[in-house]
Amino acid sequence: MDSSPSVKIVSKCFVKPKTIPEESKKPYYLSPWDYAMISVQYIQKGLLFHKPPLDSVDTLLEKLRESLAVALVHFYPLAGRLSSLTTENPKSYSVFVDCNNSPGAGFIYATADLCVAYIMDAKYVPLVVQSFFDHHKAVNHDGHTMSLLSVQVTELVDGVFIGLSMNHAMGDGTSFWKFFTAWSEVFQKQESNKDDDLCLKNPPFLKRYIPEGHGPLFSLPYSHPDEFIRTYESPILKERIFCFSSETIKLLKAKVNQICGTTTISSFQSLTAVIWRCIARARRLPIDRETSCRLAADNRGRMDPPLDKEYFGNCLCTLRTAAKAGELLENDLGWAAMKVHQAVAEHSSEKVYQMIDQWLKSPYIYHIDRLFEPMSVMMGSSPRFNKYGCEFGMGKGVTLRSGYAHKFDGKVSAYPGREGGGSIDLEVCLVPEFMEALESDEEFMSLVSL
Template identity: 80%
Template sequence: MNSSSSVKIVSKCSLKPKTIPEESKQPYYLSPWDYALLSVHYIQKGLLFHKPLYSIYTLLEKLRESLAATLVHFYPLVGRLSPPKAEKPKSYSVFVDCNNSPGAGFIYATSDLCVADIAGPTHVPLFVHSFFDHHRAVNHDGHTMSLLSVQVTELQDGIFLGVSMNHTMGDGTSFWNFFNAWSEIFQAQESNKTESLCLKNPPVLNRYIPQGYGPLYSLPYSHPDEFIRRYKSPLLKERIFCFSSETTRVLKGKVNQMCGTTSISSLQSLTAFIWRCITRARRLPLEQETSCRLAADNRGRMYPPLPRDYFGNCISALRTAAKAGELLENDLGWAALKLHQVVAEQTSEKVSQMIDHWLKSPFMYQTDRLFEPMSVMMGSSPRFNKYGCEFGMGKALTLRSGYAHKFDGKVSAYPGREGGGSIDLEVCLAPEFMKALESDEDFMSLVSI
């Protein structure tokens, strides 16, 4: 089955918070981490469920009602980026305006597709992109587009819940904290609990702004054309590879034994494994450099640390590199230790240096310039509670993502559905490299399905 022709938009509406917080009437200023993302895509992640026993209209009403209650806590998501002002030459200001905005987007769509059409194929079908709003939008488009948009797609036998969130509003930690909070409020309302507006872990909305700097940054640009670069994804094959809890445990133990340590994590071990396997699949010249990046949450690394529920961006893509020859000639432990060292070296001093550098010379990340060709980027995290979002429909059957941030060598780590330390990797590769990876017996011997 093919393309978005199988997905029909039935209705669209905008949602405001159930009650309007007083603080939402003030401008909401962003942090350096947030501004740096103005030129990259929205975050697009979604969950596939079996269809509930009650009617779709009952489900839609419950989703809208619980979302409006959740937005009380996450009120910046109902805003828009302020109309840009070039106050003087080379001075461009941006903040979130929660007053002059229709609200968050809520879309109901239908499809003649089935759960098996999404979860069944070996490679993720392209039509999955049509389950998300804001296709190909960059964050700067939040001047005219909603900062949050939810698309509920009714399938023949299932529901796909696709969420698109402007990346200047938060990183993966923030995104999944929001998703979990929405599910928590939905479940509480299902149980008729009077405290359904309360959250176990409410978001901390105060953005990190370094001491001595005012809340409004004037970016050194006269026009968005100077920093917006729209990224177009190449032709890719995308596949979810599942690694059981037993496999990740054994791999971690093997790597630590090789290195004479106990400190290398499951994710670092698995990242080293996929980096070597993808490099082998690409058949790179032995002298060619290949890099690997690992997304790292800086909240706990800062001094003083930011709250765990800090809502915003607080990540770095930590880089290590090696020549293809030395990566493949050395054992797996050698690669894992390189990754472990770069994570261990991410101290509060390093984070502060990065922020100071940005404040002295602001810049915008651009996907095609940030990641070198023939690199591997491990994004997302198996620690996010993705399968905890149930919405009265039971545990999700699987996760899928939209068009955003896909390139040759992009890998995203998700918790495995079975839990217990299992990890699923969403791997995007050029077709010839995917074919070679799938023919790699060393790699496929660790894949459970």
């Protein structure tokens, strides 16, 4: 953590749902996808705002707490805690959410003696940003004793940062941003004194996916968490935000599709191909060294029948393609883009169900240090989420940032660009020597607008 400048915690409290839904009195069961996440870290994403003219920060904090209590009525599992059932013979470890025996979601107010410009103008994301989030280095299993959701509001000299830490066993990035958006929607309704703040435009679908003939309580073949929980420490990394304008993205997509003689390769697949090739080149990999590229894929629409598009939970997997470094760099950009496109196009409902069946036969837990091979690229998050739609009465956010969680050499997170219109920002994490080489890569830097 960064020692200078420092973030000072001023107050901490818990927020419970404004009203207690009847269904929250029962155990809330998790799906196989959720179980697989039990040893990875919390999702940590947040928005930086210019400080509005306020009567006082206390007023903003009160409104944020009030609207959070209403949002939690719809997302009541986030106010709970994890609970476990274990047996020794046979070995069995089951996890569910206890929504009753919990003080609620965390809410922290902090201050930092720094300006918005300090965050915005720094070439690399300052380490102090990690202090804008609660549950630093926590893994999801810690949700037995820690809140499943924690909000930290950090007041800067001229800004406000709202950082959310959400237990990844409770949901994926799609679910995380559904909650963030819903909370913002409730806040805006309360600001305009609408009395329908308990009605959401897109309420979450909370019932977890349980494969037919199984559950509702799944079990892992262990008797103690020490057998399957691994903490993860990221290496020393440089983290930088690279911005790509909507015009650049449009031209890149057109160029890639023209090279390939097709119209089916998406903007994001085209950009992924660029970053995969350029990071491989920055690493100066031997020509016979395999390098993989993975993308996070939402399976909601790939199920048959599809899951509800408002499904709250994990419904996520990573799609992998790979090549020898030599062929990746000797072939043109279209070749790499087609590899990425094929990985996405071939991801069918049959493949999703195969993965579920595999887990049911032999349950597994993701561990970051084993999940991704060295010298790989992992494209996380998504530019499709309406992240800048979360305003909280302060206008559009200035920028997005993330916490310590899930960062390793080759981790790339994709965000919508602030300008909208199809622009994309990439948060790239690399060890210092590879970042320096990427910044000297003409193909890559010619596309970067900032």
